[in-house]
Every structure is written in C-alpha cells, then in structure tokens.
Amino acid sequence: MNAVKIIFTSISMSLYSTLLLKVYLDIFLVKKSRYVGLVGWALFFLWQFCINTEVMYFHPVINLILTLMTILSVGVTSYEGILWKRFTFPITFVMMWMLLEGIGDAGYVYLNNGQNPSFMINSIFAKFLLFLIVMGIRWFVNRHGGGRIPYGGGAYLTIFLLSGLILYPVFYMLVETSDRKGTDSFGWLLMAALILTFMNLSMYPIYLRFVETIQVKRNAHMYVKQLEYYGRQHDLEEAASAEIQEMKHDMKQRLIYLQELVKSDQKDKLLTTLENLIGQSANIGRLESKTGNLIIDAMVNHVWEKTCKKEILLHTKLEIPGVMKIKDEDLGILLGNAFDNAVEASEYVEKGKREIWIEITHEKGYLYIFVRNRYQGKIEHNKGHRLVSRKEEAFHGWGIYSMKKIAERYHGQVELNWEGDIFSLETILYDDI
Structure with a gap:
C-alpha cells in the first residue's frame, strides 16, 4: 500500500512540475506544432518521476546535470525561435527551482537546530514557492507585454544570465557538501540563496526592457522604410501628373502632325512617330x-x-x-x-x-x-x-x-x-x- 502511495505521489508531483514548466516557458517561448515536442516533455517527466520515487539517485552534481539535460530537451524540441532563448529560459527555471530548494533546506536546518528536512517536505515547499513565483512572473510579463519574440536581438542578456549560472552551481555544491552540524553556516547559505534568488528575479524586468528597446527600433526602422515608399509613391504620382499635363499640352500639335502624315501617305514616319508616342508612357512617371x-x-x-x-x-x-x-x-x-x-x-x-x-x-x-x-x-x-x-x-x-x-x-x-x-x-x- 505504501508503494502505491509513493507512486501516486510521485506521478502527481512529476505532472505538477511538468505543467509548471510549461506555464513558465509559454510566457517567453513560441510553441511548435502539436506532437512535435512530446519527446522532450516525456524525458523531463520520467526523470522527475525517478527523482521523486528515488528509484535513481546519483551524486548531486550528476542529478543537476541530468535535470539540466532533460529540461533543455524540452526547450530545444518543444519550442521554436532563436536558440539562445530556448536554452536560457529552461536553465533559469532550473536555477530558480534549485535555489528555492536550497532556501528550504538551509532555512529548515537553521531554524530547527541542525535537523534535516525530509526530501518530500523540502520538495513540496520549493514547488509551492515556485508556483507563486511563476504566476507572479506571468502576471508581470503580461502586464508589461513583450514576453515572446520568436526572432531577433536580446542576446546581450545572456551575459547577465551567465553570471547567475556560474554562481548557482557553486552555491548548490556548498549546500550539499557543507557540515550539517553547524547552523551558522546554514544561516549564511540561506542569506546567499535569498540574494541569488533576487538576482534571478531581477533578470525579468531587464529582459522586458531589452525586448521593448528591440521592438521600438524595429518599428522605427519599419516606419522609415514606409515613409521612403510613400515618398517614392508621391514622386511617381507627381511625375505621372506632369507627364499627362505635358502630353495634353502637346497633343493638338502632335495630332495635326499625325494627320499630315496620314494625308501624305508617309507610313514609315507615321509608325515611327506612333512608336515614340507609345514609348513615352513607359518613362519614370508611369504608375504600375x-x-x-x-x-x-x-x-x-x-x-x-x-x-x-x-x-x-x-x-x-x-x-x-x-x-x-x-x-x-x-x-x-x-x-x-x-x-x-x-x-x-x-x-x-x-x-x-x-x-x-x-x-x-x-x-x-x-x-x-x-x-x-x-x-x-x-x-x-x-x-x-x-x-x-x-x-x-x-x-x-x-x-x-x-x-x-x-x-x-x-x-x-x-x-x-x-x-x-x-x-x-x-x-x-x-x-x-
């Protein structure tokens, strides 16, 4: 009976993690067509199931690497657009997730005189906080707009993110390998986790500012091109109007000349004159x-x-x-x-x-x-x-x-x-x- 409860709980938590990841990535990335990205989602779900049931549990470094690999498979196979975004946002999700687990772990030990929380308690705590943060990010992005751009700039943001990617594994390893008998060290680790969490969250306003700048530049460039087209259109219309006025002015003389050519039966000159008149309508003033x-x-x-x-x-x-x-x-x-x-x-x-x-x-x-x-x-x-x-x-x-x-x-x-x-x-x- 206990085994059934463990499996049911593990499936529920794995589904919860998968759905939460989807909500987060849908904020920033463009989904591919149906069924294309199921492989990535299946790998991520299966790995979460293995962790929750503890069927497979390796060294913390290996677990972190496998989590990163499965979550990156989701970004690469299930979404489209520029590659750096499909890598960066899944990784930021992992960063936030692991930081929250680190906060829960360090905070519990610090407040309970060195006692360690169970894996399930810490996991539920982290996932609950992660849900609140993802919903907050979703609200913030929807309010300010500009989350999903399928192509274009913004790659400079990766420089800011890389600093967090370097800091986080160091912090994670410190939590996992530190002496759990001393609560003071966990107090410092708790503070470090909170600071890194703030750094992670500050990325989103910066990202939206980048997106806004890119969109403004694109719109400005687009409107400049439109003005150029409208200017050419105006020039063509003026040239065509001037040509018509000129042709009207000269039409009587030309018709008189053509009449004389017909009367004198000068067919060659008549054809040449007509060809010249027809050809004039193909000059720069003509409107297509x-x-x-x-x-x-x-x-x-x-x-x-x-x-x-x-x-x-x-x-x-x-x-x-x-x-x-x-x-x-x-x-x-x-x-x-x-x-x-x-x-x-x-x-x-x-x-x-x-x-x-x-x-x-x-x-x-x-x-x-x-x-x-x-x-x-x-x-x-x-x-x-x-x-x-x-x-x-x-x-x-x-x-x-x-x-x-x-x-x-x-x-x-x-x-x-x-x-x-x-x-x-x-x-x-x-x-x-």
Whole structure:
C-alpha cells in the first residue's frame, strides 16, 4: 500500500512540475506544432518521476546535470525561435527551482537546530514557492507585454544570465557538501540563496526592457522604410501628373502632325512617330499601381521601379479596397519580403526570360496574395529549415519565417511551391477579424 502511495505521489508531483514548466516557458517561448515536442516533455517527466520515487539517485552534481539535460530537451524540441532563448529560459527555471530548494533546506536546518528536512517536505515547499513565483512572473510579463519574440536581438542578456549560472552551481555544491552540524553556516547559505534568488528575479524586468528597446527600433526602422515608399509613391504620382499635363499640352500639335502624315501617305514616319508616342508612357512617371490603397500602391510601384532597372517583366493583377483592417506595417513587411525575394531570385535568370507575376485580390473578408517568379538553380531546406538556393541564398528563409508569423496574426497562412522554373508564394490573410 505504501508503494502505491509513493507512486501516486510521485506521478502527481512529476505532472505538477511538468505543467509548471510549461506555464513558465509559454510566457517567453513560441510553441511548435502539436506532437512535435512530446519527446522532450516525456524525458523531463520520467526523470522527475525517478527523482521523486528515488528509484535513481546519483551524486548531486550528476542529478543537476541530468535535470539540466532533460529540461533543455524540452526547450530545444518543444519550442521554436532563436536558440539562445530556448536554452536560457529552461536553465533559469532550473536555477530558480534549485535555489528555492536550497532556501528550504538551509532555512529548515537553521531554524530547527541542525535537523534535516525530509526530501518530500523540502520538495513540496520549493514547488509551492515556485508556483507563486511563476504566476507572479506571468502576471508581470503580461502586464508589461513583450514576453515572446520568436526572432531577433536580446542576446546581450545572456551575459547577465551567465553570471547567475556560474554562481548557482557553486552555491548548490556548498549546500550539499557543507557540515550539517553547524547552523551558522546554514544561516549564511540561506542569506546567499535569498540574494541569488533576487538576482534571478531581477533578470525579468531587464529582459522586458531589452525586448521593448528591440521592438521600438524595429518599428522605427519599419516606419522609415514606409515613409521612403510613400515618398517614392508621391514622386511617381507627381511625375505621372506632369507627364499627362505635358502630353495634353502637346497633343493638338502632335495630332495635326499625325494627320499630315496620314494625308501624305508617309507610313514609315507615321509608325515611327506612333512608336515614340507609345514609348513615352513607359518613362519614370508611369504608375504600375493606383488602387487607392496607399501601402499596396507604394509597394507595387517600388517593385515596378526595381524590375524596370533589372529588365524583369512584371505582370500585375490588383483588385483591392482603399482601406482594410490589416495593419499597414504588417502588409508592408509581408509584401516587402515577398517582392524582394522574387526580384533577387529573378536576377539569376537569363535576361529575356525574367518574369514576375503579382496578384493581390480582396473578397469575402480575406486578402489573397499570389507572387510567382522564374528562378534558376536548386531550392532546398538547410539545417535550420530555412529555404535557400544555390545562387547566393536568393530565397531568404528568415524573410519567409517573418511572413508566416504575420499571417498567423490574421489566422492566415503562407504556402510555398516550386515546380519547373517557377517559384510561387501564396498567402491568405483574413481581413474581417
């Protein structure tokens, strides 16, 4: 009967530890799709079960290493994003957990004249405090925002964390190997544990400040680019307007001249003059897009300028309203990445065969974006699951990654396909949310 109680208690505590770890990591990390990360969670749960039942118990150093290995397997296999975050936050969880056990152990010995607490009492005490701290961290991050960023900066924070990672194992070993007959030493160890706990908790406000700084810089850079696009759009509109005014002014004289050429049956001169008149409409003042939606007009006209310079034939089909619920910054990042990838890939195609097709339509509450381009070379996924080409990485995996994250915000998706010499990118964003 005692064995059944031990197993039941161990399973309950192992599940509790696993769920608490999940709550903590979900604050800062982005989960992978379902079933992908079950291996990491299974390893962590089994190791916790072994510790709680004391079926396997090694030297404290070995136990700490195995705990770190199993918890890191969760971060690596169950979450996505930059690697340093998937390593750092699981380790900070272990640091906090072990520090709380150290506080419980040292405090109990200090207050009870050298008597040692049982493993179960100390474990329950530490897990209860850990629950309160994790809930407090979750509340703090949700209140201030910015916990989860799937990619980008913040790596400087690891320098601060490394100091704690170095200090903690030293403290842990001191607790485990110290003379348990003297309560004074445990008083000092209790104080050291409390100081290190404060250091650990101070990491979270610093982290959020880093995240806030990074986001502000990104937004500033994004808005600067948007202003550049809008400026080019304005210049194009002014040039087109000036061209129309000039053509209107000269139209009467040109029509009179064409009439004379027809009357005198000078067919060659007539054709040459007509070709010159038609060709003038393809100068810098021409607008490829004028839908009334400023961000899409700016982005399409910007890519049109680039394709003209690089001798790429551009085909467009645009049927969109002037105003949508989709944020301009999200649309600008998505279209900018899609267009840049298409132009860069087209540069490696033989001149005369370079083509890009852009279709953007809006109906029944969703925005449909379809971009196709010719490409040359072999496309494959590298070890980081980034889409790359043999030709100088013309297809940028990180750009596509950011596009997918934006699509998820609008419950949409990004689909990639390549067949023959045509690469296509198909995106759906729901505009009625």
